[in-house]
Amino acid sequence: MFQLSTTTVVLLLFGFYGLTFLMALRIGAKKExxxxxxxxxxxxxxxxxxxxxxxxxxxxxxxxxxxxxxYKYGLSGALHYGFWGALMILFIYPFGKRFRELAPQAHTLAxxxxxxxxxxxQMILAGSNIVGSIISLMVNFTAAGALVxxxxxxxxxxxxxxxxxxxxxxxxxxxxRSSVMTDFGQLMAMILAAVIIIPMIFFTLGGPQLxxxxxxxxxxxxxxxFSKTAFLEQxxxxxxxxxxxxxxxxxxxxxxxxxxxxxIKPTFITAxxxxxxxxxxxxxxxxxxxxxxxxxxxxDLNNLIPQMAATYLPPFAVGLLFIMVIGxxxxxxxxxxxxxxxxxxxxxxxxxxxxxRPNPTTMLWVGRLTMITATLIGVIFASMKLDILSMLIFVGxxxxxxxxxxxxxxxxxxxxxxxxxxxxxxxxxxxxxxRFELVSLHGAMALFFELLATLGGGVVIGLMAFGFFGxxxxxxxGIVATLVLAPFAIGHLRDYAVLLSSLTAYGASxxxxxGVSLLSNExxxxxxxxxxVVAFQHSDNNESNPEEKEINACPVSL
Amino acid sequence: xxxxxxxxxxxxxxxxxTMVLTVLCIGLVRDIRTARRTGND
Numbered sequence: 001m002f003q004l005s006t007t008t009v010v011l012l013l014f015g016f017y018g019l020t021f022l023m024a025l026r027i028g029a030k031k032e033x034x035x036x037x038x039x040x041x042x043x044x045x046x047x048x049x050x051x052x053x054x055x056x057x058x059x060x061x062x063x064x065x066x067x068x069x070x071y072k073y074g075l076s077g078a079l080h081y082g083f084w085g086a087l088m089i090l091f092i093y094p095f096g097k098r099f100r101e102l103a104p105q106a107h108t109l110a111x112x113x114x115x116x117x118x119x120x121x122q123m124i125l126a127g128s129n130i131v132g133s134i135i136s137l138m139v140n141f142t143a144a145g146a147l148v149x150x151x152x153x154x155x156x157x158x159x160x161x162x163x164x165x166x167x168x169x170x171x172x173x174x175x176x177r178s179s180v181m182t183d184f185g186q187l188m189a190m191i192l193a194a195v196i197i198i199p200m201i202f203f204t205l206g207g208p209q210l211x212x213x214x215x216x217x218x219x220x221x222x223x224x225x226f227s228k229t230a231f232l233e234q235x236x237x238x239x240x241x242x243x244x245x246x247x248x249x250x251x252x253x254x255x256x257x258x259x260x261x262x263x264i265k266p267t268f269i270t271a272x273x274x275x276x277x278x279x280x281x282x283x284x285x286x287x288x289x290x291x292x293x294x295x296x297x298x299x300d301l302n303n304l305i306p307q308m309a310a311t312y313l314p315p316f317a318v319g320l321l322f323i324m325v326i327g328x329x330x331x332x333x334x335x336x337x338x339x340x341x342x343x344x345x346x347x348x349x350x351x352x353x354x355x356x357r358p359n360p361t362t363m364l365w366v367g368r369l370t371m372i373t374a375t376l377i378g379v380i381f382a383s384m385k386l387d388i389l390s391m392l393i394f395v396g397x398x399x400x401x402x403x404x405x406x407x408x409x410x411x412x413x414x415x416x417x418x419x420x421x422x423x424x425x426x427x428x429x430x431x432x433x434x435r436f437e438l439v440s441l442h443g444a445m446a447l448f449f450e451l452l453a454t455l456g457g458g459v460v461i462g463l464m465a466f467g468f469f470g471x472x473x474x475x476x477x478g479i480v481a482t483l484v485l486a487p488f489a490i491g492h493l494r495d496y497a498v499l500l501s502s503l504t505a506y507g508a509s510x511x512x513x514x515g516v517s518l519l520s521n522e523x524x525x526x527x528x529x530x531x532x533v534v535a536f537q538h539s540d541n542n543e544s545n546p547e548e549k550e551i552n553a554c555p556v557s558l
Numbered sequence: 559x560x561x562x563x564x565x566x567x568x569x570x571x572x573x574x575x576t577m578v579l580t581v582l583c584i585g586l587v588r589d590i591r592t593a594r595r596t597g598n599d
């Protein structure tokens with residue numbers, strides 16, 4: 001298989017990270033504002049924020065998994081990966097508008113939970129966010145190592161180390177601001193590469209003639225646009241996770257708090273379309289590989305994209321693909337670093353260790369030390385070549401346990417801290433029991449979990465409808481969805497442990513959260529959230545002293 | 559599905575991505591103009 005030379009790869013990597021570092025330097029301030037370090041100025045424009053949301057949500061695994069899905073499930077495979085992934089961005093924005101309305105100066109969603117319920121709910125959400133971001137960081141560093149190992153003579157560990165320290169170098173000083181600033185350039189590189197690579201491979205394989213020759217290779221399910229197998233094995237578990245990934249991911253929350261409030265809707269709709277177009281487009285490479293009869297190297301579907309590029313593209317286009325994958329993993333890794341620093345700065349240091357009275361200078365260094373520590377953890381674990389992506393899929397399903405309690409807490413004034421924590425604990429337990437089949441899924445026990453999962457399906461649909469159309473539509477569609485799902489789920493869902501466990505988490509958390517809340521007579525005043533969630537630093541160094549910024553625009557000149 | 563429809567199905571995504579890139583570039587230019595006009599970062 002074709003490989004880029006060591007010199008070419010080193011030049012590409014150092015060129016990419018060098019240019020990114022220079023972009024980040026343009027916004028560096030001698031004294032960064034702690035709020036700016038976490039959520040920028042809270043009024044980022046449409047172009048920057050939409051590009052940042054798109055680039056952040058596209059990571060290396062998006063390309064590999066979409067292509068694997070296209071190869072495995074045929075015609076509808078790439079859609080069942082990219083479409084539902086895109087909806088994760090779309091369905092969170094109505095709730096994001098509520099987050100901003102309640103707490104305009106928030107830095108993390110867990111911080112809002114602290115104001116709403118107190119420490120235990122806050123730490124449940126912050127903890128799940130931290131675990132998700134650390135695993136995501138490991139996946140991205142692993143992808144860098146794998147790409148370098150496949151497309152160059154350099155080793156896996158070289159790729160991991162260069163990506164890890166490359167991303168840290170440009171994110172460390174200005175945090176979230178660096179991440180957003182560099183996302184635009186990284187996304188442009190990704191789109192330009194995708195726009196060149198997809199048609200190039202398609203026409204190299206024979207263009208429209210490929211369908212005439214290749215369609216007979218597909219089985220009935222692969223040739224169907226409405227494949228039941230593709231929906232049940234790829235689409236449905238992903239659809240169920242739409243709200244879970246969005247709520248469980250601080251990188252999305254951070255952008256909801258950073259974009260200008262009136263631009264949340266256009267920003268997230270554009271990011272939805274951008275993500276879908278790029279990821280589904282690259283997923284088509286898997287479908288083309290299936291049509292062409294390509295066998296994945298070593299039987300590993302993750303090798304499909306590098307293999308297709310190395311086999312059918314000229315060297316310059318292989319270099320483009322290399323930059324595209326490095327850009328995708330870097331834009332997500334820098335967002336994970338910024339998310340982790342915000343979580344530790346706000347939820348561990350600011351709200352707990354400093355008890356709401358943090359020292360801005362100390363807080364800033366807490367954020368930077370978090371980034372350094374997270375990078376080291378990411379690099380070390382990535383070097384172990386664990387099956388980290390499976391871990392993230394597991395955690396993503398687990399996030400289903402927190403979706404209903406989080407959303408209900410911000411709309412319904414009767415939800416209590418006890419309701420929140422008990423709902424998450426019970427849902428977590430139910431998820432683990434069904435996911436690992438710790439009880440025999442037969443007879444009455446299977447029926448119990450299927451009923452709970454059916455209700456969970458109604459909760460998912462109901463929450464999605466509620467976000468866009470309000471309470472009445474949400475309740476109505478939730479009930480209709482439950483009734484429609486029941487005959488399909490009862491007696492059948494026990495054979496799909498992944499789907500059963502995910503839906504059970506939603507159902508259990510909704511039942512417990514609602515039940516415990518109704519037992520209480522407490523009424524919460526939502527005005528108190530805005531009073532409790534405030535900026536950590538009132539004097540903005542960037543604005544109050546523009547001369548200092550001009551003189552010290554470069555942090556390395558300190 | 560005909561070969562034409564399948565070709566469109568494969569190639570529509572890079573076209574859509576190009577349109578998104580155009581929208582984002584226009585958005586960026588407007589962001590820069592707004593920042594210059596208001597004097598904000």
